[in-house]
Amino acid sequence: MKKHVYPQRETDSSSNDLLALLVEILNVLQKKESDHFPYYDSADVKRLMNISDSTLHRIRKSQKIPHVKIGNKIFYPKSFFNNAFKP
Structure with a gap:
């Protein structure tokens, strides 16, 4: 039975x-895709407005x-926040 001996690859570092x-x-591609999504999730809005879960819930319920x-x-929608925070 022949034993195969493979030489150490010199391309390991290049791989x-x-x-x-x-x-x-x-x-980078995943970040760009998320930048084009026209909505924020709750975590984004809470971070953007510096508010808590309960405050966001109260604002949402008051429409x-x-x-x-x-x-x-x-x-x-991101457009709502872009328009609301325009100077």
Whole structure:
């Protein structure tokens, strides 16, 4: 029975570099996709307005802020905030 001996690859470091580059490209692409989504989620709105869960709930229930519910998640249109915070 012949035993196969494979030489150590000299391309291991270049493979790691290529992998790191691909991961970075994927991260950039995912960020760009999320930037084009026309809605904020609740966490984004709370961070943007510096408010708590209960305050956001109270504002939403008073219908002072437009929202849409998809499944169990609530989204808020970015355009509303862009217009509301214009100088």
